[in-house]
Amino acid sequence: MNRTRASGRTVGGLRTLSLQAPAVSLLLLWMIVPLGMTIWFSFQRYNLLMPGMTGFAGLENYEYLLTDPALWSAMGTTLLLVGSVLVVTVVGGTLLAVLFQQEFAGRGIARVLAISPFFVMPTVSALVWKNMMMHPSNGVLAWLAQSLGLPALDWFSSLPLTSIIIIVSWQWLPFALLILLTAMQSLDEDQVEAARMDGAGPLAIFFFITLPHLRRAISVVIMIEMIFLLTIFAEIFVTTSGGPGLATTNLAYLIYIQALLDFDVGLASAGGGIAIILANIVAIFGR
Known part of the structure; x- marks a missing residue:
């Protein structure tokens, strides 16, 4: 049997x-x-501009990159960009999820409008922000500044990295809102009502009931966003091209420079290997 x-x-x-x-x-x-x-x-010498210079390079590509100040600048920019966008999207997504959970007129339309930016292509959103929102002469922000009697700001020259953070946060905030708002649907309203009857205020309910309930959803948002934010490219390519200087050059854009501008496949591949290691380190600390 x-x-x-x-x-x-x-x-x-x-x-x-x-x-x-x-x-x-x-x-x-x-x-x-x-x-x-x-x-x-x-581990190869492989530059498309020098076809005769080939062969096993050992650790030369990695040594060159690790001693290049541009790599460390790009890694710092990458981590700052990822951290800033995560803070904006997680905090903003949590607050918006709590807001859209409340009953008010036009809530359905407001939810659709709030989530819509996530479905805009990165290249299109970068062009919209560059030419319609942050343009120093004809942009909406310049018009608002002039209406208040303030000088218009050339965002991509004066605050290039901040501009990229704003654009990417605008794209990913709806994603965080969507995940967290879905998690809010399973919040036990009886528990919230019982807390209100016991005298708990809105802040106490948020910090001791809502936030612990959203903890797992927040961790999911952080992990998913972290994977994609490490590879941001289109927004930088369209708006600043990594400049001024190296101000907005992240690791993904540095690899692009090595591969498609300098035609050095070996160095670009070594940069890809370093990016893989960095992504795993960030993922470990992001759990």
Whole structure:
């Protein structure tokens, strides 16, 4: 009897594995082959402008990057950009989720409008902010400043990194709002009502009931956003091109410079390897 059951489990398990094997194999190839090629090229001398200069470079590409001040500037910019956007989106998303959970006229329309920016393509949103919002002469912010008797600000020259943070936060705030607002739907209203009857004010309810309830959703928002924010490129490419100087050059844009402007595949691949290590370190601390 036991042998029959064990045999049935084994046959069923083998059948399940045989059905899963093609999909798992394809997924592994899709992930491992590009990663393996990146690691391989990072140890090679491979510059498209110098086809005769090839061969195994060892750790030369990594040594060059690690001694290049541009790498450390880009890593600092990357971490500052990721941290700032996370603070803005998590704090703003939490407050907006609490606000949109309340009953008010036009709540459905307001929710749709608040979530809509997340569906705008990064390139389009960067162009809108550059030419319509932050333009020093014809932008909406310049018009508001002049209406108040203040001088118009050239955002991308005076505050380039702050400008990128504002644009990216505008894109990702709706994502945080969507996740946190969904989590708010499962909040026990009886618990909130009981707290009110016991004399708890809005701040006490927020810090001791709402915020602990959203803790898991906030961690999900942080992890997902962190993965994508480490690879921000389109907003920088469209608005500042990494400048002025290296002010807005993050790690992704530095790799782009090495690969598609300097045509150095070896250095770009080494930068990709460093980016992988940085992403894993950030993910460990973000848990």
